[in-house]
Amino acid sequence: MQIHSDLDNFNAISPVVTIGTFDGVHLGHREVISELKRLSMVYGGESVVFTFEPHPRIIIAPDEDSLRLLSSKDEKIALMEDIGIDHLVIYPFTKDFAGLTYNDFVTKILVGKMNIARLVVGYDHRFGQGRKGDFNSLELLSKTLNFKVEQLSQLVVDNKVVSSTKIRSALEEGEIAKANDFLGYRYSLSGTVVIGNQIGRTIGFPTANLDTGDKYKLVPGDGVYAVTVLTGGLIYNGMLNIGMRPTVNSNADHKTVEVHILNFNENIYHEFITVFFVEKIRNEQKFEGLDQLKAQLHKDQIQVMEILAEN
Numbered sequence: 001m002q003i004h005s006d007l008d009n010f011n012a013i014s015p016v017v018t019i020g021t022f023d024g025v026h027l028g029h030r031e032v033i034s035e036l037k038r039l040s041m042v043y044g045g046e047s048v049v050f051t052f053e054p055h056p057r058i059i060i061a062p063d064e065d066s067l068r069l070l071s072s073k074d075e076k077i078a079l080m081e082d083i084g085i086d087h088l089v090i091y092p093f094t095k096d097f098a099g100l101t102y103n104d105f106v107t108k109i110l111v112g113k114m115n116i117a118r119l120v121v122g123y124d125h126r127f128g129q130g131r132k133g134d135f136n137s138l139e140l141l142s143k144t145l146n147f148k149v150e151q152l153s154q155l156v157v158d159n160k161v162v163s164s165t166k167i168r169s170a171l172e173e174g175e176i177a178k179a180n181d182f183l184g185y186r187y188s189l190s191g192t193v194v195i196g197n198q199i200g201r202t203i204g205f206p207t208a209n210l211d212t213g214d215k216y217k218l219v220p221g222d223g224v225y226a227v228t229v230l231t232g233g234l235i236y237n238g239m240l241n242i243g244m245r246p247t248v249n250s251n252a253d254h255k256t257v258e259v260h261i262l263n264f265n266e267n268i269y270h271e272f273i274t275v276f277f278v279e280k281i282r283n284e285q286k287f288e289g290l291d292q293l294k295a296q297l298h299k300d301q302i303q304v305m306e307i308l309a310e311n
Contacts, residue, residue, distance in 0.1 A: 001080065001081045001084070001085055001086065001087070001088055002086065002087050002088070003077065003087075003088050003090065004087060004088070004089045004090070005090055005091075005092070006091070006092070007089065007091075007109070007113040007114060010087075010089070010113065010114055012045075012046040012048055012086065012087055012114070013044070013045055013046050014040075014043060014044060014045030014046065014117040014118075015045060015046055015048045015087070015114055015115065015116045015117055015118075016036055016039045016040040016043070016045045016046065016047055016048065016116075016117060016118040016119075016120065017036075017048040017049075017050055017110065017114065017116045017118070017119050017120070018032050018033065018036050018048075018049055018050065018119070018120045018121065019050045019051075019110075019119070019121065020032075020050075020051060020122065021051060021052060021055060021056065021164075022049065022051050022071075022076060022080075023055070023069050023070050023071055023076075023164045024069075024070030024071050024164050024167055024183055025071060025076060025079040025080065025083070026070075026162055026163075026164060026167060026182050026183045026184060027162050027182060027183065027184045028122065028161075028162035028163060028182075029122075030083065030184060031152060032120055032121070032122050032152055033047070033049065033080075033083055033085065035120055035150070035152055036048075036049070036085070036120045037083075037084070037085065039118055039120065039150070040086070043117065043118065045117050045118070046086040046087060047085045047086045047087070048085070048086065048087040048088075048089060048114070048116075049080060049085050049087070049088050049089065050089045050091060050110075050114075051076070051088070051089065051090055051091070052090070052091050052092075052093040053073055053090045053091070053092065053093065054093055055067065055069060055093070055216070056093050056098065058093075058216075059093050059094065059095060059098055060098055067216055068168060068216060068217070068218035069216045069217055069218060070164060070167060070168065070171075070183075070187070070218060072190075072214050072217055073090070075188075075190075077090075089114075102137055103137075103141065106138070106141050106145065107141070107145065110147075111145045111147065116147050117147055117148065118147060118148040118149070118150065119138060119142070119147060119148070119149045119150070120149075120150050120152065121135060121138065121149070121150070121151050121152070122151070122152055135149070135151045162182045163182075166182060167179050167182045167183060167187075168218055170182070171187060171218055171220040171221070171277075172218070172220065172221045173221055174220060174221045174223050174225075174280035174283075175280075176220070176225065176277045176278065176279050176280055177279065179277075180277070180278075186228075186276040186277055186278065187220070187276070187277045188274050188275060188276045188277065189210060189212055189217065189219065189257060189274070189275050189277075190212065190272065190273070190274040190275075191210045191211045191212035191213055191214075191257075191272070191273070192210075192211050192213060192270060192271070192272055192273075193208040193209065193210060193211075193268050193269050193270060193271050193272075193273060194209050194210075194211045194269070194270075195209065195269060205260045205294070205297050206260065206265075207241070207258035207259060207260045208229075208258065208259050208260075208261065208268055208273065209256065209257070209258050210257040210258070210259060210273065210275065211251075211257075212251050212257070214251070215251065217251065219242060219251050219253060219255045219257060220242060220277060220280075221242070221280075222242050222243050222244060222255070222283065222284045223241075223242060223280050223281075223282060223283045223284050224239060224240070224241050224280070224281050224282050224283075224284065224300055225239065225240045225241075225242070225277055225278070225279065225280050225281065226238075226239060226278045226279045226280075226281055226303070226304040226307040226308055227239065227240045227259060227275045227276055227277055227278055228275070228276045228278065228308065229259055229261050229273060229274070229275050229276075230273060230274040230275075230276070231261070231268055231271060231273040231274075232266075232268075232271070236261045236262060236263070236264050237261075237262045237263075237304065237305065237308045238259045238260060238261045238262055238275065238304075239259070239260050239262070239281075239297075239300055239301060239304040240257065240258065240259040240260075240275055240277075241256070241257075241258050241259075241284065242255055242256070242257055242284070243255065243256050243258075243284045244256070244284075257275075259273075259275055260297075260301075262301070262304075262305070278307060278308060278311055279307050279311075281300060281303050281304065281307070282300070
C-alpha cells in the first residue's frame, strides 16, 4: 500500500476512489472498500482511499470539545493496510480546503490531480463546503468530467445500521460486544505505561496506568473490563479499570485507564502497550476500604478469566 500525504507525485492506473473520514474503519466502511477493490480488479484499475488529517471537525469547529475518535492516524493506516488497498491518500484538511465547493473539489482534485476513473461512495455520503455535495451532484459532474460513480446501500447488522456514531455510543455505554460486532474487530487503546498511584501493588493487584497521548481517542465508559494486552510482542489476559480519579493521563475526559495483567510480573514503565476490549463486567464502585476492594478484585479476576477462556 502506498501512502500519500499530498498529490504532487500521485500516480495510479485508472484510479477507483472512495472518500471519507473512515473513523474506525468499521464494517460499513469495509463494505465500501470491498466494492472499491472489486471494481478496481474488474476494470483493471487501482484502489484508492482518500481520507483526511486532521479530522475535519477539528478545523471547522476548533472550539468544540466533544469530538471522540475510534481510530488514530496510525491505527487507520494499519487497518487500511490489513484490508489491502493500493493507495491511501491522507490529505491535509485545512481552512482553505474546507472552503472548497464540491464542484471545485471534484474538478480540481479528484479529476485534475488524481484523474479518477470511478468513484464509490456510501449511502449517506456528502462532501464539499457545508457538505452540500451529494450523490446527485456527483452524478451530474461525472457525466461532464468523464468518470463513473456508484453509491452503496447502508450496511445492517442485527437489524441496525452500522455507523461510527453508533459504535461510539456503544463504547461509551460499555456495550463492548455490540461495538466490536460493528467494528469487525476488538476495540483497542494504545499508549505508554506511566507511574500511577500504585495502590494496586499494595494489595496484590499491580496495574499499568495507560496514557494514550491522544486527546481525541475515545475511552470507553467507566467500569471494569475483561481485556487482552499486547506487550513485548506477546498477548496476555488482563482486567482493566476506567475511572474518573485525578490522573496524569492526557485523554480529553481525564480518565484513568489501569490494567492488571494476569500472570505477569515485569517492569513495563515507559513501555508502549495495547489493550483490546472483550467485555465489560461491572460498573466502577466505591469501596469502604482496601480489604473490600481486594475481595472484589479477586471476584473480578475469576469472572475475567472465565470470559477470556470462552473468547
